[in-house]
Amino acid sequence: MKEKIFAALLCAALLAGCSDDKPQNQRKGSRQYDMNALALGERVFQKNCAVCHGYTGEAKPGWQNPGPDGKLLPPPLDDNGRAWRLTGRQMKQFILQGSPAGRGNMPPWQGKLSEQELDAVVTWITSLWSDAIYMQWQSDVAQEQNMGTTGLTQDAAKGNL
Numbered sequence: 001m002k003e004k005i006f007a008a009l010l011c012a013a014l015l016a017g018c019s020d021d022k023p024q025n026q027r028k029g030s031r032q033y034d035m036n037a038l039a040l041g042e043r044v045f046q047k048n049c050a051v052c053h054g055y056t057g058e059a060k061p062g063w064q065n066p067g068p069d070g071k072l073l074p075p076p077l078d079d080n081g082r083a084w085r086l087t088g089r090q091m092k093q094f095i096l097q098g099s100p101a102g103r104g105n106m107p108p109w110q111g112k113l114s115e116q117e118l119d120a121v122v123t124w125i126t127s128l129w130s131d132a133i134y135m136q137w138q139s140d141v142a143q144e145q146n147m148g149t150t151g152l153t154q155d156a157a158k159g160n161l
């Protein structure tokens with residue numbers, strides 16, 4: 001009896017989940033994303049990252065110039081930035097470590113985000129991109145795997161990352 005009530009409550013709570021057990025996907029351009037991963041990524045981003053990078057990763061005007069302290073300002077993470085030049089693995093590493101000393105004020109997220117949150121936020125960032133940029137990113141990733149080159153940002157290519 002208890003189980004039945006519990007099952008009924010669970011069904012009520014999940015609603016759509018009970019009537020439709022297909023995975024729930026969300027479309028971005030021609031790509032399909034897992035809705036739950038995207039929702040988690042968005043929550044993590046809005047809570048921790050948006051204050052600097054903007055709510056849709058658009059950055060603040062003038063981000064190209066150094067800030068008053070001479071350090072890099074938060075860049076856009078959408079098509080207009082260069083985050084898509086990083087592989088997913090490099091992006092995760094960068095997020096965990098933050099800015100290399102003296103270069104910018106991106107804080108390190110090591111120990112603050114779970115592995116799942118980190119994956120989800122990177123997934124959400126990739127969802128900001130147009131199909132064209134996304135395809136370019138994928139071919140850069142493939143190139144890295146084939147040739148052992150990195151596709152890093154200019155500074156990172158100089159060994160700063």
Ligand code: HEC
Pocket residue numbers: 044045048049050051052053072073074075076077081082083084091094095098099100103104105106107109121153
């Ligand atoms: C205090 C402001 C600040 C916060 C908060 C912040 N960032 Fe950053 N972020 C920066 C700055 C500044 C840079 C550029 C620093 C550099 O290159 O050394 C940057 C760079 C990046 C880059 C590399 C982009 C590129 O073009 O090379 C990624 C990816 C990134 N941030 C993701 C995130 C994510 C995800 C979060 C939240 C978990 C976050 N940032 C939170 C300031 C911030």
